[in-house]
Amino acid sequence: MVSRVIPVDTFDLVIFGGTGDLARRKILPGLYVRFLAGQIPEGARIVGAARSEFDDDGYRSFVSESIAEFVAKSKQDKTAISEFLKCIHYVPIDALGKGGWPDLAKLMRLDTIRAFYLSVGPRLFGPLAERLHAHGIANDKSRIVVEKPFGRDLKSACALNAVLAESFEEHQIYRIDHYLGKETVQNLMAVRFGNILFEPLWNSQYVDHIQITVAETVGVGGRGGYYDKSGAMRDMVQNHMMQLLCLIAMEPPSTFEPDAVRDEKLKVIRALDPVESHEIVRGQYLEGENGASYQIEAENPDSHAESFIALRTHISNWRWNGTPIYLRTGKRLRARVSEIAVVFKDPPHSIFGPQEGRRGNVLVIRLQPDEGMNLRVTIKEPGPGGMRLIEVPLDMSFAEALGNDGDDIPDAYERLIMDVIRGNQTLFMRGDEVEAAWAWTDPIIAAWEDRHDKPKPYDPGSSGPEDSLMLLHRDGRRWREIR
Template identity: 75%
Template sequence: MVSRVIPVDPFDLVIFGGTGDLARRKILPGLYRRFCSGQMEDNSRIIGAARSEHSTEEFRQMVADAIAEFDPKSGTPEMRAEFLERLEYVQVDALGDAGWQDLAALMSPGRVRAFYFSVAPSLFGALAERLHTHGIADDQTRIVVEKPFGHDLASAKALNADLAAHFDESQIYRIDHYLGKETVQNLMAVRFGNMLFEPLWNAQYVDHIQITVAETVGVGGRGEYYDKSGAMRDMVQNHLMQLLCLIAMEPPAKFDHDAVRDEKLKVIRALEQVPLQDVVRGQYLAAGADEPGYLEHVENADSKTESFIAMKLRVSNWRWAGTPIYLRTGKRLKARSSEIAVVFKETPHSIFGADAGRHRNVLTIRLQPNEGMDLFVTIKEPGPGGMRLVDVPLDMTFAEALGPDAEDVPDAYERLIMDVIRGNQTLFMRGDEVEAAWAWADPLIASWEERGDKPVAYESGSTGPEEALALMHRDGRRWREIRA
């Protein structure tokens, strides 16, 4: 199998917050990998912009250090030197006028201009305004905005209004890196490219769906931010919501950005409000002196913010009526794992008798680590002694199935940034989609804040609170094991 690399048109990409952590860890090393793959035209440029004072040479050295730290194996020394030559740096004041004319002078006419807002959301409006005030934005301009896109529905609407005052919706790219993962896109290919699954993808055949995003790390240095956010705002309202939409949506008329996003929006609007008895919230405990608990990390002994959340959702439409979808995400769990499991119903009648046991087909989609898919099917256990059944996986681990080409698959940020340059919004959230997600999340958050319940404690390195297990057990179901 040969991996195809299609170059993009020449572009100028400006990274506001170009000296920040996200730029160093993900954006700039990712762009370097796309350069090494031959996807950038020779005259494309990348411009770092931030309020700190640096020369272009100092910025290039910072990027060289970032590549050495986060992607030391890609390319050759010659490639690295050539990539660094494409970089420029401008000191810019997001809230003032300093540096904007210098930035305008670097823009090349007649090519795609993309501006990545890798900054706090409070600066989105100011940056959008100044790009127009100083004549930098044109009809080929695209802006990329990072989450959190709002703290609630009101703030999301305000952010949308700020951006809409200066840019058309077709120019705004709200990035969610989960949608750039290879397996997430393969989920659409599996659903809509194979006759095998789509006839079974409904409440008649699917017993339930589980979506798990487990992390082994705590909140660490993000304590102040996280304590104002929590797992619901930080993960469920965006990342897990997007995965749910791709699992549950109807087939779009075509693989087009608005057609796909129209179907995702319908799923969000079909979500029922979740009663509090179907929600479990938790906070991780300390694991010895060297691993503080959540309350110590956020330096707030009275915190009522959750580092873990599990819930049961229902989608009120013909396809999914009666089939629950269980979401689970948390910090300091036993393994780092992101997985979607579609659990099919048992056969209506077993011809093999009670001794054969109970068996179900399960399709699992692994997002991280070891991206791939498994389809568990029931077969006869080898050997004499009667008809004993066992469930075995039909395994498609990308690294094994695709061979060396799997190593060349771009990571999420690489793919999404190249989609921005191409003008493809399929894997980006639309403004009404973001607002619909907050409109669903806000009443649930308000209900537990009104009650004032404190999240239950759970052991670091566990699968979460016991109450989360009970959420499934009372329905006669079990969470899948969290494992790397």
């Protein structure tokens, strides 16, 4: 299958935090794979910038080791790697001081796209942005990429937006959420707005409810200190899951242009109802065969942070009024799976008799581990003996659709970084989106903190606290099984 790609102009990409874990695992391997695919133009330069005292050759060895560890063996071409490493440069930099900035300024070229990836903590966003302008490194055509967490509440998010706005215009700021770079997420928009089949049914008249699940089998591990200050609500719901909810629920934009899409996402966030205390369940995993308890890993025996959260909300607009939306995410659950399930209503009348019951259709959009979609439909069970109904999936795995093992599906970071170079902000959060998401999230967190609620314990390898099952059972519904 031959894919069509939009060519990009040559560029200088500076990765601040270029020796960090994210750069090593995702950013640098992703850039190499895009080079292998012919998407890195001749003359492009990738510059690592960090405190480590590397020279160019030392950093190239670092990048080579990153590729060897995190790129599929089938894509590790010695000649291609050698050519890619010619693009690599390094500048030791003091993010809070003066060291290295004149050297970085000399390295930048005129009349070339300049992109700056801030793969660092939020506390460095402001100082880096200020120094990029103070040393004449950034100009009005430059682009800056910032990683989550983008604030920990509305106040801090507004402050970060204000700091970045002092040095960059909104159209230059790319707030990256890797979930939006997944092939399935973008295909959700194609399925909705490129086919007449689903969009007429995409409303409360036909949709019974929506479930969004992001389950992980791992614990917090070495991130215990960070996680204990954020919890699942801040770490997952406010950003990743909020964005998935926006894409599944938004109105059709007038065009597939960045601000048109983001305008519709913003309307969804602003239409979200507050979440009451009985509509939310928080949990912490206990000790199990495969690891310590959350409190031990977080090194806080009195922790009230949640490693699991499930909640029900509604969107108060004409399209979705009356349709509940259930979100859940957690650590140390039964399986690693991320999916969106649109559960359609049952047929209004069964002509096959009450013994067959009523079966609704479910469209499942899988984000991981196997990206794809399937639609559950009802058919007659083959064979004699009368009309017996069974459910079967109409399945589309992207790996199968591509006719290979799925290696041609770009990683989310690969796609999003190249979108930055192209100047396409469609899959990036706008400042007012971030602030609106925090405006919805903050009261929920404040309410359980005021009540001094403790998370419910749950066993590792389960589906979470038992109370989360009741969240749907009370409505006569049930969660899809995590598997």
